[in-house]
Amino acid sequence: MKLGYLEFVEVLRKQLLNALHLQEQQIFFKKKAIDNKDRLFVDAFENLSGKQLCGIDVKDLYERYMEGSSMESISYSVQDEIEKLKTVGMLEGEMTPDSYQKIRKYLFVKPLNKKAHSLELEDAVHKDVGDIACVVYMMLSNTNAYFCVKIKNQHLKQWKMTKEAVMEEALKNTCQMAPxxxxxxxxxxxxxxxxxxxxxxxxxxxxxxxxxxxxxxxxxxxxxxxxxxxxxxxxxxxxxxxxxxxxxxxxxxxxxxxxxxxxxxxxxxxxxxxxxxxxxxxxxxxxxxxxxxxxxxxxxxxxxxxxxxxxxxxxxxxxxxxxxxxxxx
Known part of the structure; x- marks a missing residue:
């Protein structure tokens, strides 16, 4: 018998708690948390920027479950995405122009309202057009747009790249990802x-x-x-x-x-x-x-x-x- 939606969420939460060796409070569920979507948040790790939360679209996972995917395969795929997210640590250390060549294909751009996101834009690579900020991110997952991290101005210096060149690259990538x-x-x-x-x-x-x-x-x-x-x-x-x-x-x-x-x-x-x-x-x-x-x-x-x-x-x-x-x- 298939699990109900909330039962599925709780089973997935328990499996992740055990697999990732986390405490109860480190994985929590919120309905309509981001863009009116239900999210299971995982307090995955902490780096120089502070705690890093992963927001998982559980309705999308539940659809996969109802279509025939097993709980084990779904849980494993989420664990894999979280492990990928931990590579954000590479952005905290010293980077080189060669580092940029490795990650350039993962760059993309999101539009944000400048006023609503003023604090998070302070150190982010972005281009302003009126009251809109086009912000550069690095995609850490091919299936979930929320597994991403902002590119910071310090990275441009380490890469020896201009903001214009990185923005152009990121926009081209975004256009290919979402025509x-x-x-x-x-x-x-x-x-x-x-x-x-x-x-x-x-x-x-x-x-x-x-x-x-x-x-x-x-x-x-x-x-x-x-x-x-x-x-x-x-x-x-x-x-x-x-x-x-x-x-x-x-x-x-x-x-x-x-x-x-x-x-x-x-x-x-x-x-x-x-x-x-x-x-x-x-x-x-x-x-x-x-x-x-x-x-x-x-x-x-x-x-x-x-x-x-x-x-x-x-x-x-x-x-x-x-x-x-x-x-x-």
Whole structure:
């Protein structure tokens, strides 16, 4: 007989406690802990940065169990991932340019809200665009995005690499791991190889109402805006500069600057921010854990001529008044 979900979680917890020789308090379960997902947290080890927690997506493991995987194989795979995580210690020691060559293929980028994550960004390698920080991480697991560690500025010095070069490498990797996808109004479904110079085209409705941009994994899909060539290609398809609205950390909406209604877009942004803040206040007042979902409170603009994305700035109108100097004096 198959175990129920909570029974499965407890059995897995006990097996990990025994296998990893940990104390009861070092493995604990939290429902909807990160991105609205259930996590089994493992206090795996401690290094110079402090205690390192591994967050395990137990619902994903339970699905594997229900599909036929044994408890033993699942427990072993989790143990293996935790052992991989311990390699984070290599980032605490002295590194060389050769070290970078060994780990470069594991680098990837996640978008974070700068204000919400200001403390953890202090020593992290990241590039700021408005109120968004594109942060470089090293992937320690091919199956779980939470088995990762931030790359720090000290690593750049040891590798003798520039932030720009490492960021470029990490973005290319991320694009390969999670290719960009769009959802158009006509098809109303995700898909389409829009990056290729083929017959792909957008309708008038797509340009006015916008298309949703994400990745094939959806999680942290808003990073696709910063992939090499993505905005250039969308601007080509739109036939204009672009307005960009980050509706969450998982996706954005791209509008034609020529065809869409700017006031409607700004209204949508304002309503989205208000709804987000009200939800945050309600949950905090009621003792609930608030799950951050809003990536940005800004409207962004992409210029084809400059090939640059920036926070949209209203054009300032200057009124001139002619003054007769003789009358003044």
């Amino acid at each position: 960009p996808l769009i959802c158009t109004n006509d098809e109303n479904k995700w898909g389409g190889s829009f990056m290729e110079n083929g017959a792909f085209c957008l309708s008038k409705s797509d340009k006015v109402m916008g298309v949703r941009l994400s990745t094939n994994t959806k999680e942290y899909g808003a990073i696709s805006v910063f992939y090499p060539g993505v905005l250039q290609r969308l601007a080509q398809l739109m036939g204009s500069d672009l307005y960009i609205l980050f509706t969450s950390g998982n996706e954005s909406t791209i509008y034609s600057a020529n065809e869409s209604n700017l006031e409607d877009i700004k209204t949508e942004l304002n309503e989205m921010v208000i709804e987000y803040r009200n939800a945050m206040v309600f949950k905090c007042r009621n003792g609930m854990v608030f799950e951050e979902k809003l990536l940005s409170e800004e409207l962004y603009y992409y210029s084809r001529i400059e090939d640059k994305i920036s926070v949209y700035m209203e054009k300032v109108k200057v009124n001139f008044t002619t003054v007769n100097l003789k009358e003044v004096h």
